[in-house]
Amino acid sequence: MKLISAVIKHFKLDDVREAMSDVGVKGITVTEVKGFGRQKGHTELYRGAEYVVDFLPKLKLEVAVNDDKVSLVIDAIVNAAHTGSIGDGKIFVTDLEHVIRIRTGETGIDAL
Amino acid sequence: MENNIFALQYALDTFYFLIAGAFVMWMAAGFAMLEAGLVRSKNTAEILTKNVVLYALACTLYLAVGYQIMYGGGYFLSGITALDTDAVLAQFATREDGFSGAAIYSAAADFFFQAVFVATCMSIVSGAIAERMKLWVFLVFAIVMTGLIYPVSGSWGWGGKEVFGLYSLTENLAFKDFAGSGLVHLVGASAALAGVILLGPRLGKYNERGEVRAIPGANLPLATLGTFILWFGWFGFNGGSVLKLGDINSAHSVAVVFLNTNAAAAGGLLGALIISYLKFRKADLTMILNGALAGLVAITASPDTPTPVLAVLIGLVAGGLVVFSILLMDKFKLDDPVGAISVHGVAGILGLLVVPLSATETTFLGQLIGATTLFVWAFAASFVVWWILRKLFGLRVSANDEYQGADISECGIEAYPEFTNRT
Numbered sequence: 001m002k003l004i005s006a007v008i009k010h011f012k013l014d015d016v017r018e019a020m021s022d023v024g025v026k027g028i029t030v031t032e033v034k035g036f037g038r039q040k041g042h043t044e045l046y047r048g049a050e051y052v053v054d055f056l057p058k059l060k061l062e063v064a065v066n067d068d069k070v071s072l073v074i075d076a077i078v079n080a081a082h083t084g085s086i087g088d089g090k091i092f093v094t095d096l097e098h099v100i101r102i103r104t105g106e107t108g109i110d111a112l
Numbered sequence: 113m114e115n116n117i118f119a120l121q122y123a124l125d126t127f128y129f130l131i132a133g134a135f136v137m138w139m140a141a142g143f144a145m146l147e148a149g150l151v152r153s154k155n156t157a158e159i160l161t162k163n164v165v166l167y168a169l170a171c172t173l174y175l176a177v178g179y180q181i182m183y184g185g186g187y188f189l190s191g192i193t194a195l196d197t198d199a200v201l202a203q204f205a206t207r208e209d210g211f212s213g214a215a216i217y218s219a220a221a222d223f224f225f226q227a228v229f230v231a232t233c234m235s236i237v238s239g240a241i242a243e244r245m246k247l248w249v250f251l252v253f254a255i256v257m258t259g260l261i262y263p264v265s266g267s268w269g270w271g272g273k274e275v276f277g278l279y280s281l282t283e284n285l286a287f288k289d290f291a292g293s294g295l296v297h298l299v300g301a302s303a304a305l306a307g308v309i310l311l312g313p314r315l316g317k318y319n320e321r322g323e324v325r326a327i328p329g330a331n332l333p334l335a336t337l338g339t340f341i342l343w344f345g346w347f348g349f350n351g352g353s354v355l356k357l358g359d360i361n362s363a364h365s366v367a368v369v370f371l372n373t374n375a376a377a378a379g380g381l382l383g384a385l386i387i388s389y390l391k392f393r394k395a396d397l398t399m400i401l402n403g404a405l406a407g408l409v410a411i412t413a414s415p416d417t418p419t420p421v422l423a424v425l426i427g428l429v430a431g432g433l434v435v436f437s438i439l440l441m442d443k444f445k446l447d448d449p450v451g452a453i454s455v456h457g458v459a460g461i462l463g464l465l466v467v468p469l470s471a472t473e474t475t476f477l478g479q480l481i482g483a484t485t486l487f488v489w490a491f492a493a494s495f496v497v498w499w500i501l502r503k504l505f506g507l508r509v510s511a512n513d514e515y516q517g518a519d520i521s522e523c524g525i526e527a528y529p530e531f532t533n534r535t
Contacts, residue, residue, distance in 0.1 A: 045394050046326035047451070048439050 001096040001109065002070050006061045007033065007089040008081040013059055019080035020063065023072045026112065029062040039087035058089060064096055066109055117211070118204040121358040126217040128357040128366075133225040135348020136232065140167045142341030143235035147242060148527075149335025150398060150450045152327065154517025155243045156527030162238045162247060166254045170231040173259035178230060179223055181263035182271045192219035215356030225352055229296055230258045232349070236300030239450035241307045244314050246509055247522040249501050253494075257303055261493045262296075265486050269295040275485055285478035288471055291353035293413035293463035294486045301457030302490035304448070310498045311507045313447030315514050324442045327449070332397055339401040343377050346408045350415045369415040372423035373408065376415075379427025380407020380434075380459075387432040402438065402451040403431030409456055410463035413479075417470035426466055430459040461487075 008016055013030065020028060034055035041054040065073050070093065077091055101111040144163035151159050179185050185192045200216065207213040234254050241250065267273040269289050274280045281287035289295050319325055329335060350373045356362040384403020388396040407427030411418070418426065437454035441447075448454065464483045468474045501507060508514070513521035520526065 044326075044328075045392055045396060046328045047396060047398055048388075048392060048435070049324040049326040049442070051326040051328075 001099060001112070002065055002067060003094050003096040004061075004063050004065060004070065004073055004077075005092045005094075006063075006077050006081070007035070007058050007091075008061065008077070009083070009087065009089060010057065010059055012081045012083075013061075015080040016061065016077055019076040020073060023076045024069065025063055025065065025073060025076075027063070031060045031062075033058050033060045037087070037090070056087070064099055064112055066112060115201055115204075118201060118216075121211070122200060122204075122216055122218075124358045125215045125356050126221045129217050129221040129225050129352060129355070132348035132352025133221070133228050135345050136225070136228040136352065137345075139228075139232055139342050139345030139349065140164075140235060142338045142343075142345055143232075143239065144338070145334045145341060146338030146401070147235075147239045147450055149331040149333070149338060150239070150329035151242050152517070153330040153528050154519055154526070156330065156519060157523045157525050158247060158518035159238070159242055160527070161523050162242075162250060163235060165251055166234045166238055166258075167231045169251060169254045170234045170258040171227050173255055174227045174230045174263070175223070177259050178263040179226060181260070182226070182266040183222075184271075185219065185223065189220075189223060192223060212359040212361055215358070215362070217356075229292060229349070230262055233262050233292075233296045233300040234258055236297065236452050236456045237304045237307060240301075240304035240448045240452040241311055242449045243518065244508055244514055245307075245311055246505065246507065247518070249505050249507055252501060253303075253307070253497055256497050257494070261303065261490060261497075262299060264493075265299050265489050266295050268485070269482075275489075281478075281482050281485065285481055286474050287478050287482035288414055288467050288474045289464060289482065290414050290416060291350045291412045293409055293411075293460045294483055297409045297412065297456035298460035298464070298483065298486050299490040301453045301455075301460060302487050303494035305446070305453050305457065306491050306495040307498050307507075308446050308448060308453065310495070310502055313445055314449070315511060317447045318442075318445050322445075329398065329449075335398060335401055339404055342405060343374075343408065346373055346377070346412075350412055354416065365416050371420060372415045372418055373411055375420050375423040376407040376411030376427030376430070377404045378407070379424040380404050380410070380431030381427075383407070383428040383431025383433075384435050385431075387435040391435065396435075398451075399435050399438065402434050402455050405455045406430040406434035406459035409459040410466070413460075413463040414467040414471050414474075417467075419470070422470055426463070429466075430462050433462060434459055 017028065034057050036055055039056065041052050041056060043050050043052050074091055082088055099111040100107050144160055147159045148156050176188055179189060180187050203216055234257055268275050268281050272282055314327060317325060317327060347370055350369050351366050354362060354366045354369055357366055381400055381404035384400045385395060388399045407430050410426050410430035411423055434454045437458040438451050441454060461483050464479045467479050468476050509518060509521055
């Protein structure tokens with residue numbers, strides 16, 4: 001099993017959710033996050049003083065999937081979240097040791 | 113029959129005065145929202161507490177001693193509440209100019225109208241010293257300010273008393289301050305300036321290299337709402353200061369005052385917009401809001417005399433000037449989170465000095481001496497009071513409390529308990 005974390009732009013959330021549902025993803029966790037990458041921040045102006053906003057707001061999705069679905073899900077996210085301009089985000093994939101469904105106590109693939 | 117007309121005029125002018133006073137009372141809400149919008153969310157509950165308590169203190173202190181110092185009428189208003197109907201009618205009968213003569217209205221209405229002005233003056237101070245002063249120290253200052261400092265200078269302007277027995281602003285200098293560019297706004301700003309000098313800037317406002325670091329306000333919709341509420345209240349502030357509605361000349365004068373007050377506010381807003389666009393290439397919203405208020409402050413010294421085009425110009429200059437003034441204050445490291453000293457002080461002085469452009473009985477020199485008198489008194493008296501308070505209690509909250517926010521340290525509650533941004 002793998003844990004796929006994807007940082008995306010806010011307005012792409014609906015597209016990404018739909019694309020992931022289409023490839024059979026049953027659940028996603030979404031968090032509002034801030035950070036910077038190549039897009040860096042931007043400057044704003046308040047009462048004549050400029051200030052730099054270093055950390056831009058993004059959304060982070062987390063989804064646990066079985067190994068055979070990883071490339072399918074990644075393609076779905078990339079296609080849906082892509083705009084071509086800087087700041088589209090990134091996808092991280094890590095191994096997932098264990099999953100437990102709290103309600104039933106199921107573990108592993110059954111709990112996905 | 114004539115007595116009935118007089119009774120009607122008395123009722124109309126009293127009613128007009130009361131409604132105008134209620135408009136001015138609503139300015140307290142404007143100040144509260146403007147200030148709550150321009151401070152950080154961690155200081156919201158404290159600035160709101162400050163605004164409501166100062167209003168109550170101002171009304172109470174002015175009732176107890178302030179009105180007596182400024183106009184007479186007795187401590188605790190002992191001399192003004194009893195009504196003698198026959199005496200009122202006799203006053204009408206002997207009045208010069210008859211029906212169109214000076215207004216006669218309930219003394220209680222006069223107190224109410226004057227009292228809400230004191231609260232306005234005190235609100236100016238609360239914005240300038242926001243986010244870093246101990247709440248209790250501010251409230252002690254509010255007692256002295258509303259019970260003594262404001263009424264004393266008020267007595268020189270509107271009470272007709274001599275400045276420490278030396279000279280009379282109204283008799284010797286033909287000083288005109290119609291609704292209080294100087295007596296209310298400049299006096300409040302001078303007290304605020306003395307406080308800001310002794311208090312120091314908010315932590316992190318200026319870095320070691322002397323650069324200004326922006327501390328953006330938490331809620332610009334509230335700041336905008338507050339500005340519009342103040343704008344609305346100003347119609348009572350200036351319109352009520354005509355003191356009379358009940359004859360053709362007075363009614364027309366009230367209409368002119370409304371027109372000019374509105375025109376100057378619009379001019380001030382546009383002036384600030386133009387200057388902020390030329391300087392920053394952006395429409396800096398909070399500067400624009402300050403500009404509208406600067407226009408209002410500037411027209412207040414003589415809203416009844418300028419032509420509409422002059423009123424717009426006065427506002428335009430005041431609004432533009434206030435942008436430069438706010439930038440200059442930061443150069444001197446005088447941290448005024450809401451721009452109160454620039455809006456009420458600089459535009460207040462400007463307003464007093466342009467009175468001779470339209471009010472022919474006044475002189476530039478007389479206005480200048482008047483403005484200087486008010487500034488020196490309010491600044492010096494406040495400086496002494498702030499200085500004593502600093503010696504006794506210290507003016508500032510601790511650095512840690514400032515970091516945590518005055519909501520927690522002063523009020524024990526957060527305005528937004530579920531989401532507080534501590535930056």
